[in-house]
Amino acid sequence: MKAIGYTQTGPVDGSGALQEVELDQPQPGPRDLVVAVKGVSVNPVDVKLRAALAPEGGPGILGFDAAGVVTVTGTEVAGYKVGDEVFYAGDVTRPGSNAAFQAVDERIVGRKPASLDFTGAAGMPLTSITAWEMLFDSFRLTEGGGAGQSLLVIGGAGGVGSILIQLAKRLTGLTVIATASRPETQDWVRKMGADHVVDHRGNLAEQLRDLGLAPEYVAALTATGQHWPAIVELIAPRGHIALIDDPQNLDITPAKPKALSISWEFMFTRSMFATSDIGAQRDLLNRVSAMLDAGELIPTVTERADALTPETLAEAHKRQESGRVIGKQVLPGLSA
Structure with missing residues (x-):
């Protein structure tokens, strides 16, 4: 063939x-x-x-x-x-x-x-699986859950972000904030259903404070190492960060005072290890x-x-x- x-x-x-x-x-x-x-x-x-x-x-x-x-x-x-x-x-x-x-x-x-x-x-398929597992396996949300809470999607206009925003809005009660820096990507994430759009080229923590939001959940889809200090600053205490990229040096020590949960999402895990589920x-x-x-x-x-x-x-x-x-x-x- x-x-x-x-x-x-x-x-x-x-x-x-x-x-x-x-x-x-x-x-x-x-x-x-x-x-x-x-x-x-x-x-x-x-x-x-x-x-x-x-x-x-x-x-x-x-x-x-x-x-x-x-x-x-x-x-x-x-x-x-x-x-x-x-x-x-x-x-x-x-x-x-x-x-x-x-x-x-x-x-x-x-x-x-x-x-x-x-x-x-x-x-x-790949982006849908990644987004679904992030919401319901990593964050352990339930369908219809998350009311009164918020999710920050860093890299909202990419493949995973595009479907993650939609699934979060369709299947949970979360308020969704997406990052996008160009006019066309900002328009795109709004089309996907984002409630708020912030610019990841600016100060994320400051922009979230201006919105009056401290997200309980952060989906770090790109440049996690670059945004890490801002993520730890802006997320709510006892919040959960899930990431899919590969930061080379990620110091999780600053996450301790807020008792943050940190997890990787890798959609190939189930197939690689033939997991029971x-x-x-x-x-x-x-x-x-x-x-x-x-x-x-x-x-x-x-x-x-x-x-x-x-x-x-x-x-x-x-x-x-x-x-x-x-x-x-x-x-x-x-x-x-």
Whole structure:
């Protein structure tokens, strides 16, 4: 089958980066689906792995968002059949979706929203899982909970922020404050439903004081190290900070006087370790799919390519590296 892979780490336009390769079509494990990939998305994790993680035993196949059609099912699969349309974010320890076919555990796969085409649907899984787990696993909120409390989303116009704002407004009683610095990103987070918008290039603690808010929850989605002193200053005592990026040096000692809780959200944990609750990702994706079809969520795709080639994929990686992507980037899959 056709795939796009990389053979060595480094810049996206360097030797060994993002080239077309031929691979054997994957064979399913007992709980696997083999999916003909018809839509993919690019996320920061793709860029990080390509730049830093050397592939072993052949080309590294990235891509951790996909939508497609089931072509083969494993011997123990019970929830899907050949011909089903699905979407999912995959498993960082297995070959990704930048291939014509992909094997994926059925327990992390949801049914594709009928209201979206394959390319559009591919923009939703990874960010939806991350946002959902942050709200309900990290923060331990309950649906309908959070009334009278507030959430600060740092990096509100990115892929995760775009759906996190929506889920928080749709499923909880939280007041949502989002950070955005450009007019277009400020307009975008308001469209997603943010109650207040502040500029992360300014003094966050001062802006929150001006709003009269001390958030109980902070979703640190980008530049956590840079914003850390302000986060600790502005958050309410006994508040909770959840982060998804990788600050190199994070001194949590200043968080002690406020008795703050700090946790990482990593949506690949359930698939990497085959946790006992791995099926929670299937369930939440099906819920997100139903909400999209009901018009309760706005799709977050803002950039579409016409084809998936080494060139278009490299351009999407460069856009991610720029840090200026609003919402999600998507491309047709190699089986489209």
